[in-house]
Structure formats: C-alpha cells, structure tokens
Amino acid sequence: MKYNKSIISLFILLVLVSFSLKPAYSQILKIEPQFWWTGMKNTNLQLLIYGKNISNLNPKISNSDISIKSVIKVKNPNYLFINLTINKTTTPETYRIEFYNNNILVQTIEYELKKRNTSNNIHKGFNQTDVIYLLMPDRFANGDTSNDNVKSMFEKSNRSNPNGRHGGDIKGISEHIDYLKELGVTTLWINPLLENNMDAYSYHGYAITDFYNIDKRFGTNKDYVNLVNKCHTNNLKVIMDVVLNHCGSNHYWIKDLPMDNWIHQFPEYTNSNFRGSSIMDPYASDFDKNLMTKGWFDKTMPDLNQNNDLLLTYLIQNTIWWIEFAELDGIRLDTQPYSSKESVAKWAKSIILEYPNINIVGETWLQKISHTAYWQKNNDKNKYNSNIPSITDFPLYYSINNSLNEKQTWTEGISRLYYSLSQDYLYNNPEKNLAFLDNHDLTRFFSSVHEDIGKFKLGITFLLTTNRIPMIYYGTEILMTGFEHDGHGNIRKDFPGGWANDKTNGFTGAGLNKSQIKTFNFTKKLLNWRKNCETIHYGKLKHFVPENEVYVYFRYDNNNTYMVILNNDSENNKTLETSKYSEIIKSNTKALNIITGEFLNDISKIKIPANTPLILKLEN
Numbered sequence: 093m094k095y096n097k098s099i100i101s102l103f104i105l106l107v108l109v110s111f112s113l114k115p116a117y118s119q120i121l122k123i124e125p126q127f128w129w130t131g132m133k134n135t136n137l138q139l140l141i142y143g144k145n146i147s148n149l150n151p152k153i154s155n156s157d158i159s160i161k162s163v164i165k166v167k168n169p170n171y172l173f174i175n176l177t178i179n180k181t182t183t184p185e186t187y188r189i190e191f192y193n194n195n196i197l198v199q200t201i202e203y204e205l206k207k208r209n210t211s212n213n214i215h216k217g218f219n220q221t222d223v224i225y226l227l228m229p230d231r232f233a234n235g236d237t238s239n240d241n242v243k244s245m246f247e248k249s250n251r252s253n254p255n256g257r258h259g260g261d262i263k264g265i266s267e268h269i270d271y272l273k274e275l276g277v278t279t280l281w282i283n284p285l286l287e288n289n290m291d292a293y294s295y296h297g298y299a300i301t302d303f304y305n306i307d308k309r310f311g312t313n314k315d316y317v318n319l320v321n322k323c324h325t326n327n328l329k330v331i332m333d334v335v336l337n338h339c340g341s342n343h344y345w346i347k348d349l350p351m352d353n354w355i356h357q358f359p360e361y362t363n364s365n366f367r368g369s370s371i372m373d374p375y376a377s378d379f380d381k382n383l384m385t386k387g388w389f390d391k392t393m394p395d396l397n398q399n400n401d402l403l404l405t406y407l408i409q410n411t412i413w414w415i416e417f418a419e420l421d422g423i424r425l426d427t428q429p430y431s432s433k434e435s436v437a438k439w440a441k442s443i444i445l446e447y448p449n450i451n452i453v454g455e456t457w458l459q460k461i462s463h464t465a466y467w468q469k470n471n472d473k474n475k476y477n478s479n480i481p482s483i484t485d486f487p488l489y490y491s492i493n494n495s496l497n498e499k500q501t502w503t504e505g506i507s508r509l510y511y512s513l514s515q516d517y518l519y520n521n522p523e524k525n526l527a528f529l530d531n532h533d534l535t536r537f538f539s540s541v542h543e544d545i546g547k548f549k550l551g552i553t554f555l556l557t558t559n560r561i562p563m564i565y566y567g568t569e570i571l572m573t574g575f576e577h578d579g580h581g582n583i584r585k586d587f588p589g590g591w592a593n594d595k596t597n598g599f600t601g602a603g604l605n606k607s608q609i610k611t612f613n614f615t616k617k618l619l620n621w622r623k624n625c626e627t628i629h630y631g632k633l634k635h636f637v638p639e640n641e642v643y644v645y646f647r648y649d650n651n652n653t654y655m656v657i658l659n660n661d662s663e664n665n666k667t668l669e670t671s672k673y674s675e676i677i678k679s680n681t682k683a684l685n686i687i688t689g690e691f692l693n694d695i696s697k698i699k700i701p702a703n704t705p706l707i708l709k710l711e712n
Contacts (some may be wrong), residue, residue: 094282095670096265097637097680100594100636110115111501111570111693119199120141120142120143120144120199120201121142121144122140122141122142122143122145122190122344122466123139123140123142123203124139124140124142124303124406124410124415125409125410125413125603126304127140127203127205127206128178128185128203128204128205128206128596129203129205129206129207129416130178130182130183130205130206130207131180131207131208131210132178132208132412132446133180133445133446133591133645134178134442134446134453135177135178135180136161136175136178137175137176137177137178137401137409138173138174138175138406138409138672139173139174139175139176139203140171140173140233140406140664141171141173141174141401141429142170142172142344144170144172145169146169146170146171146172146210147165147166147169147171147172148172148189149172149188149192149193149195149198149199149396150163150191150192150193150422151163151172151174151190151191152187152189152190152191152192152458153176153187153189153190153193154188154190155187155619156183157178157179157182157183158176158177158178158179158182158187158205159176159189160174160175160176160318161175161176161177161179162174162175162176163175164346164402165353166350166398166402166502167318167350167351167352167699168348168349168350168563170348170350170353170523170640171350172472173581174401176191176411178205181237181296182205183205184205184206184207184276185203185204185205186202186203186204187203187204187205188200188201188202188203188548189203189380190202190204190367193244196670197285203519209416209419210417210503212417213327214324214417214421215415215420215421215447215449215711216329216421216449216450216451217329217421217422217451218278218279218331218421218422218451219331219448219524219561219628220523220524220559220560220561220562220629221626221629222278222279222280222329222561222623223276223277223279223556223561223562223563223564223567223619224277224278224279224280224331224526224561224562224563224622225272225275225277225279225280225281225526225563225564225658226281226283226531226532226563226564226565226566227280227281227282227283228260228283228295228296228297228308228532228566229260229261229262229265229282229297229565229585230257230258230259230260230261230296230297230309230310231260231262231284231295231566231584231585231586231587231590232265232268232310232566232586232587233259233260233261233264233265233267233268233587233589233591234260234261234264234265234590234591234592235258235261235263235264235265235313236257236260236261236264236267237259237265237529237592238489239261239308239309239310239311240257240259240309240644241309242308243306244289244308244432245289245308245309246291246294246342246480247288247290247291247292247293247294247295248288248300248501249590251586253581253582254579254581254582254584255292255295255509255580255587256292256295256581257292257294257295257593258295258586259309259337259591260310260586261310261311262285262311262315262316262319262575263311263312264590265280265282265319265564266315266318266322266536268320268590268599268708269323269328270326270378270507271421271599272328273327273448274328274616275327275569275612275615275616275619276615276616276618276619276623276710277564277619277621277625278327278328278329278680279328279329279331279421280323280328280329280330280331280605281331281333281422281424281563281692282330282331282332282333283296283297283298283309283333283532284297284298284300284333284335284426285297285306285310285311285316286294286301286302286303286304286305286306286307286686287300287301287302287305287306287308288299288301288303288307288340289302289340289342290340290341290342290392291342292339293392295584296532296580296584297333297398298335298338298393298426299338299339299340299341299342299390299392299393300335300339300340300341300343301340301342302306303339303340303399303410304410306412309568316418316580317354317417317419320419320695321419322339323391323541324488328422329375329421329422329423330418330421331420331421331424331453332414332418332420332423332425333422333424333426334411334414334421334424334425334426336375336394336396336398336407336425336426336427336431336439337389337398337426337427337430337431337486338388338389338393338394338396338427338437339396339641340392340393341391341393341394342475343394344367344386344522346394346571348488349501351400351404353397353399353400354396354400354403354619355394355395355397355457356386356387356388356394356395356396356397358387361389361391362383362386362387362389363381363388363389363390364385364386364389364395364430365380365383365384365387366382367380367383367529368384368416368429368430368439368457368463369435369458369460369463370384370455370460371384371385371466372463372476373464373473373598378461379608380423384400384429384430385429385430385431385432389427389430391440393536395430396431397432398431398432398435398436398439398519399432399434400566401436404435404438404439408438408439408442408443410695411423411443412442412443412446415443415446415447415450416687417445420450420452421451422450422452422453423443423450423452423453424452424453424454424455425440425452425453425454425455425480426455427455427457428454428455428456428467428478428480428483428701429457429458429467429694433476433478436454436480437476437477440452440469440478440479440480442446444479446660447650449482451524452480452481452482452484453480453481453482453484453561454478454480454484454525455484456483456484456486457484457533458486458487459486459490460486460487460703461487461512461515461518462515462518464483464486464519464587465518465519466484467480467483467522468481468482468483468519468520469481469520469521469523470520470521471519471520472520475609480530481521481524481699482524482525482526482561483524483525483526484526484684485525485526485527485528485560486490487512488512488525488527488560489513489527489528489529489530489534490511491508491509491511491553492508492509492555493537493540493550494508494527494528494602495508495509495540495548496540496541496547496551496559496660497540497542497547497658498543499641500638500640500641500660501618502593504657505638505641506519506566506641506642506643506660507640507643509554509638509643509658510637510638510643512559513559513635514634516559522560523558523559523560523561524561524671525560525628526560526561526563527555527558527561527562527563527711528555528562528563528564528565529551529552529555529565529568530562530568530583531563532565532566532580532583533576533580533583534576534583535575535576535577535583536565536567536568536573536574536575536583537551537565537568537570538572539569539573539574540597542660542701543571543573544662544676545607546662546702546703546704547610547662547703548611549611549614549704549705550573550659550703550704550705552611552614552615553618553656553658553705553707554656554658555706556559556618556619556622556628557622557628557634557645557647557654557656557707558645559635560616564569564615566587567587567598568615569612569615569616570588570598570608570611570612571607571608571611571612572585572587572662576657587599588603589602600635607688614687617687618686618687621686625654626649626654627647627649627653627654628647628650628654630649631647631648631649631652631654632647632649633645633646634650635678636648636649636672638659638674639665641660641661641664641666642658642659642660642661642668643660644656644657644658644668644673644698645660646673646676648676652709652710653676653677653678653681653709653710654682654686654707654709654710655673655707655708655710656705656706656707656708657679657698657700657706657708658705658706659700659701659702659703659704659705659706660685660703660705661703662702663702663703665699665701665702666699666700666701666702667691667697667698668694668698668699668700669696669697669701670696670697670698670699677695677710679712680695680710680711680712681694681695681696681711681712682694682695682710682711683708683710683711684708684711685706685707685708685711686707686708686709687705687706695708695710
C-alpha cells in the first residue's frame with residue numbers, strides 16, 4: 093500500500109505535537125532519606141522524590157512487606173512525597189519502587205531498608221557526669237589538605253581570611269582524640285559538619301545546603317561514622333549539631349521551592365527581631381511574635397516553616413537518620429526559640445520515642461532565668477512542654493562573667509552566682525542545664541576576665557563543681573583569646589598546632605607560654621578528678637550568701653562532702669571562720685585540698701589567697 097507523502101508528514105507532525113503536549117520528566121535526582129531501617133517504633137516513612145515533573149509519575153510497590161499509604165503532589169511538579177508503611181515484620185532488604193506514566197513503567201528505583209541496631213551500648217545520651225568539649229571543625233585541625241579545596245564547592249580555602257574556610261576537617265579531629273582524652277573531657281559537640289556550599293562565610297556550618305551529606309571539605313559520611321566509632325572506642329560520646337530553623341540559600345529547595353509555605357516569605361527581605369521573650373510574653377503582640385519566629389536570620393539563611401507538615405516530617409526523619417546512621421549519643425538543637433515551638437515539641441517527642449536514652453540540649457539564648465526555664469521539658473509552670481530535657485544556661489553564663497569582673501555588692505560581683513542559683517526553683521531540672529564560660533558566638537572567657545589567670549581559675553572551678561552539665565569551648569584550656577565585637581572570626585581562631593606549619597602546638601605544648609601550660613594542667617587536673625567524682629555528678633548543693641568577696645558552697649551526698657571556696661578579691665587574702673558552715677561540715681575537722689594535694693589537719697579556720705579557688709574534700 094502506498095501513502096501520500098503529505099499524509100505521512102501530517103502523521104509525523106501530529107505525533108510530535110502529541111508528545112510536546114505531555115510534560116517531560118527526568119530521571120529522579122534526589123530521594124531523601126536515601127535509605128531507612130526496619131524496627132522503628134514509628135512505622136511510617138515519608139520519601140521526598142525530586143526530579144523534573146516527577147509528579148506526573150505514579151509510584152507502586154508490589155511487595156506486601158511495605159505499602160504505599162499515600163502519595164502527595166504539591167504545587168511544584170518537580171516534587172513527589174510518598175508515605176510508606178513499614179510493617180513490624182518487614183524484612184531488611186532492598187525493595188523496588190516502580191514509577192508509571194499512564195500505566196507504562198518508565199523508571200524503577202531500589203530502596204534499601206537496613207536492619208536497625210538494637211544494642212544497649214549505643215545512643216548513651218549525656219548528663220551531669222559528662223564534660224562537653226565544643227569544637228569548630230574548620231578551626232580545630234587540618235588532617236587532610238587534599239580536601240581544602242573541592243571543585244564542586246564554591247568557597248575555597250583562605251586561612252588569611254578570619255571569616256574564610258581554613259581547612260580543618262574530620263580527619264584533624266580524629267587525629268587528636270588522644271589529646272581530648274588526656275584533657276579529661278567525655279563528650280564532643282562538633283559544630284555542624286553538613287554541606288554548606290555557599291559563596292562565602294560558609295565555614296561555621298549553619299547555612300546547610302544538603303541535610304544528608306557531610307561537607308566534602310570536612311570529609312565524607314563514612315569519615316563521620318568512623319570518627320564517631322573512634323570516639324566511642326575511646327569512651328568519648330558525640331553530640332551532633334542540628335539546625336531546624338533555617339537552611340542555606342543555595343539549597344536546592346530554595347532554588348526550586350516545593351511550595352510557597354515551605355519557607356517564611358515577605359514582600360521584601362525581613363529579618364527576625366531576635367526577641368525571644370515575646371514567645372512566652374502573655375502580653376506580646378502577634379506582630380512581635382511573628383517577626384521573632386518567621387523573620388530570617390540572614391539573607392543567605394531562609395527561614396524554614398516547621399508548621400508545614402511535609403517539611404516537619406522531613407526534619408524529624410533527618411535527625412533520626414543521622415542518630416541511627418552514626419550511632420550518636422546526643423543532639424544540640426540550634427536556635428530553639430526561633431522555630432515553631434509546637435513543631436519543635438513534636439520533633440523532640442519523635443526523637444525520644446525512638447531513642448529514650450538519648451539527650452537533647454536546646455540553644456536558648458535568653459538573658460532571664462524565667463524566660464530560659466520556659467523551654468525545658470516538663471516545666472510545670474507552663475502549659476507548653478518542649479520535650480527537650482536540657483537547655484543552654486545563658487543566664488548563668490552572664491552571671492559567671494559579670495561576677496568575676498565586678499566588686500561585690502548586695503546583688504553584683506560574686507553575689508551574682510548566689511542569686512542565679514537561688515532561682516533554680518524556676519527550672520524543672522537545673523542539673524540538666526548546660527553551663528559554659530564561652531562558646532562560638534561569645535567573647536573568649538580569658539578575654540572576658542581581662543586575661544587574669546586568677547579569675548580564669550575561679551571560673552573554671554565554678555563551672556566544674558556546680559550542679560550543671562559543664563561545656564568547655566575549644567582552646568579555653570590554653571587561654572585562647574578573642575572579642576566577639578571584633579568579629580566572629582576573632583573568637584573562632586585556629587587551634588594552634590592543628591596546621592602543619594604552626595609555630596605553637598597546643599596539642600603537644602610546644603611553644604606555649606608558662607601561663608598556658610599552667611592553666612592547661614590546672615584544667616586537666618580538675619577535669620580528670622571530676623570524671624570520677626560521683627558527688628559532683630549527683631550530689632546536692634548547699635550554698636551560703638557571699639560575704640567580703642568570698643562565695644562558699646558545698647556538694648555532698650551520703651558518702652562525701654566537698655567544700656568549694658571562691659575568693660574573688662583580687663588583692664586580699666582571706667581567713668574563713670568555718671563555724672558558720674557547721675550544719676554541713678558537721679563532725680568533719682580535716683580536709684584534702686583537691687587542687688594542690690595538701691592535707692589540712694584543722695579546718696576551723698581556712699586561709700585562702702587572693703583571687704583563688706579552693707576545693708576541699710572534708711574528712712573526720
């Protein structure tokens with residue numbers, strides 16, 4: 093049969109038009125999470141599928157062990173959300189998810205369900221028996237110079253720029269585990285290691301562009317898992333820094349939003365008012381509260397909307413994924429009050445459901461004790477329950493730093509410590525608060541006390557003997573300095589010795605001055621003593637109103653009593669008549685000086701030098 097050429101041409105044209113009317117779709121570009129586990133208490137799993145016009149496809153699973161509960165298509169056709177049900181009897185294996193277009197199979201992916209690790213020796217959590225060491229990975233140690241610059245990453249290494257990337261990495265941390273063990277800390281909190289592929293100022297880690305992958309300039313996911321394993325082998329726990337409030341502007345979400353309310357948007361750029369007090373203020377305006385939680389941190393950090401159920405599920409699953417994948421011991425939640433408080437409570441409840449032994453500490457950067465206490469779990473003075481057991485004790489931080497720089501008055505100077513702790517009744521569990529002298533956002537402690545060695549020792553002693561979970565910022569032990577008002581790069585300097593050509597090496601002590609060596613040894617001695625002192629971990633606290641620049645408090649239990657004396661007078665020695673402390677000293681007449689090793693045969697009068705702490709173990 094012969095066909096007219098014009099008819100054939102018309103037929104070809106119609107076919108081409110027909111195909112052009114159908115939206116093209118591409119291969120799947122993202123599946124998040126990329127794998128999961130059987131045995132979770134929550135049997136639901138949400139998959140985010142990303143690819144051009146992927147919502148035109150319909151997913152199916154032929155295996156009865158897992159089933160598709162629902163498929164959600166959103167405004168942007170490049171996203172598809174699949175809600176799966178994983179039965180409690182589901183076998184750990186790789187499953188096929190098929191994608192159809194008009195009943196025609198066009199793509200198949202393999203999705204792995206791994207077997208969950210149910211060992212009792214993982215996810216130990218952290219508590220007041222621990223001392224946390226906070227380090228910034230880009231500034232701690234450069235163990236692998238080959239990843240300083242990565243072709244696919246926008247910002248390159250420039251150690252001369254205080255706000256640039258300096259090359260510190262996971263290998264650098266791993267190579268100095270022995271130093272951390274010797275120092276006497278028990279837990280590492282590492283600032284975010286996830287990808288921050290931003291044009292500039294990306295070293296800090298809080299502008300995440302990929303929630304499921306370690307930044308290549310730090311290493312790989314496998315490197316991170318190996319680091320955690322090495323820490324555990326050396327009896328060190330690991331806390332991961334989690335960010336729920338915002339992401340980096342180069343995240344693929346932001347370049348191609350799933351839906352309009354995935355982030356908070358305004359007619360023009362609007363930043364947060366940073367007024368955390370408005371959230372619990374009974375008289376606060378909606379305007380102030382909305383600006384606090386919906387305003388952006390920065391133009392490069394879009395504010396995520398945790399009230400979007402799909403996004404909240406994504407964030408919950410992401411945290412669980414990292415805990416399970418890396419066998420983490422704890423989570424530090426960045427900027428707790430800035431996210432939707434109801435959503436954060438759901439997030440925390442979901443984490444604790446799967447990992448009842450793990451601990452979470454929320455960053456609650458607020459000045460008032462009453463405002464801070466609001467954010468701790470089970471605070472019976474609130475209608476709101478955050479489900480977060482530990483919170484950062486910023487009010488105590490301010491009290492410590494101010495107390496050491498002021499002359500004593502009724503409420504100021506060393507009295508600040510007394511008044512701060514006297515308000516512990518506002519907290520549900522003050523012993524779970526995280527106490528600190530400085531951190532990655534604050535002026536270095538040694539600079540705060542005007543580089544006064546005596547004040548430094550007073551602060552460290554209080555931190556390690558009060559009833560909190562103490563945290564030490566990297567380099568504090570060797571008197572690193574820096575003022576926040578000079579820029580964050582100034583308080584996040586490189587740890588000396590972390591780079592091959594450093595003239596000073598804080599890890600070995602080479603090049604440190606006498607003061608640095610003395611304070612390192614002082615801190616090391618207290619840390620290693622504290623590590624084995626259950627009375628400091630769990631004992632009760634009793635303190636006395638400060639007098640004449642001296643603050644005295646006791647940590648005690650049924651077995652031991654420790655007397656801590658802080659002489660905040662920079663010029664004058666003191667002699668304490670101890671009869672006023674008889675209710676706690678009781679029949680004890682002698683004491684061992686924990687710091688010096690000296691034994692006191694008579695503690696009826698105790699001499700304490702100016703600007704000096706004492707820790708005495710009382711004995712009969």
